[in-house]
Amino acid sequence: MTDPDTRTDRRCLEPEQDLDDVILITVDSWRADYCGFMGGPDDLTPTLDSLAEDGLVFENAIAPAPETNSSVATMLTGQYQNPSLESDGTDYTECTRNHMRTRRSLPQRFGELGYETAAFTANPWTSRYFDFDHDFDHFEDFMEQSLSAGFVDGGADQRGLIGDVAAQLANWYQGQDMFMNWEAFYGDVRAWLDGAESPYFLWLFLVDVHMPYFPPSGYRSRSRLLTYPANASLFAGQHELPFESVFRDVLVDSYEDSIRYTDEFFGQLTADVGGDPLIAITGDHGEAFGENGVYGHGPEVSEEMLHVPFVVANGPDETVERPFSLRDLPRLLPRLATGATFEDLLDTTVWARNYDPAVAIRGRDWRFEWRPDEQHVEVLENGEWERRRVPELELLGRELLESHIEAERERGRVLDAVDSLAAEAAL
16 A cells, blocks of 8 residues: 555645546456447446446547556556667566656546545556556555466566466465456455545456456356366467367357456446446457457457447546547546546547557547558448558558657657656756
8 A cells, every 4th residue: 555644645635626536447358349338249238338328438449558557557647658668678567667656647637636546456467566556545456465476577487387377276266366356355445435535536457357257156158167178278379269169159258257247346336336426437458359360468459459448427428439549548537527628638540559569540430550561451341340452541540650659759758858867866
């Protein structure tokens, strides 16, 4: 937990206007088309569908990256990590820690408004190990109860596959890490909410939808005799799926069951929380199930890995069709909490990236993907994305890509200069 004595007591600040309490719920590995209100099966997300009916819906919300650590670091700060640090050989962990310590974050913005802030995360990649606790008044990541520290600190590479499997089996037995269902820490969340002073900002990170897909017994539509080997096959395949013809449908069914279970959390929380806070619900990235021969998330900037659901309940009643990058959450949520407008945050295109490197430029009904050795355009046709040769979109995609790359380089130069000045001042 962050020591409250080391920071200004923000609750002593007198807000100049009425401020809404805010709860941000991030669901790991949740793609948009597996929600009823986004065209998925009607029985997957009944609670969320109800919230979306009267809430603010972003139909084209795009995650900043196709994996948790870099996507959430960007979602909480509004910035990607310093490209200069990434290229000079600095350890990835230290890059993330430096990023979280030195950027103006979402909890910091709320703290400046006089909010009490708290976070509960079951994912080791968003833990205090990477300094995600920075700027929160209260932070729980349950790391002391699990084997996560060894896993994220290069432990998986040191242990090898057999040792890593053993560690994950131990975490499964303990109900930790990606095996930690929301009910395991919901009591902690409720206890904090009962004592929280308004206005407050609460961030909750759920891993129930993340691989391995093991929903509780009351939500399983498949026998464990199939779900266990299917998940083990996915784990061993590293973005491929051995015995695909046998296991794909098992994995998809288990993924859907996990989403149904997560939707129960939305119902429980909205029933228990008082005062009608703004409740923002989104994913940190999506998930692939064999599209382009790929499973899971991370290696591609595909639509399946980047397009996520995003709904805000108890706020405006509006549907936004223009693309919205979750990179802009630090600007959007404080505006909604204060009743300010957000239309200027919307653009005609947004972008996302991974560290292959690969970049995606996303419009409302078209997208451009780039890798050093390949690029292509996809267009949305009758609800399906199809590759097309569209020269004008290819040209526009390259121009936007070059503009983004140069902007990131300039930002890196500015950050390098700031870091140098800070280092000189410390001497």
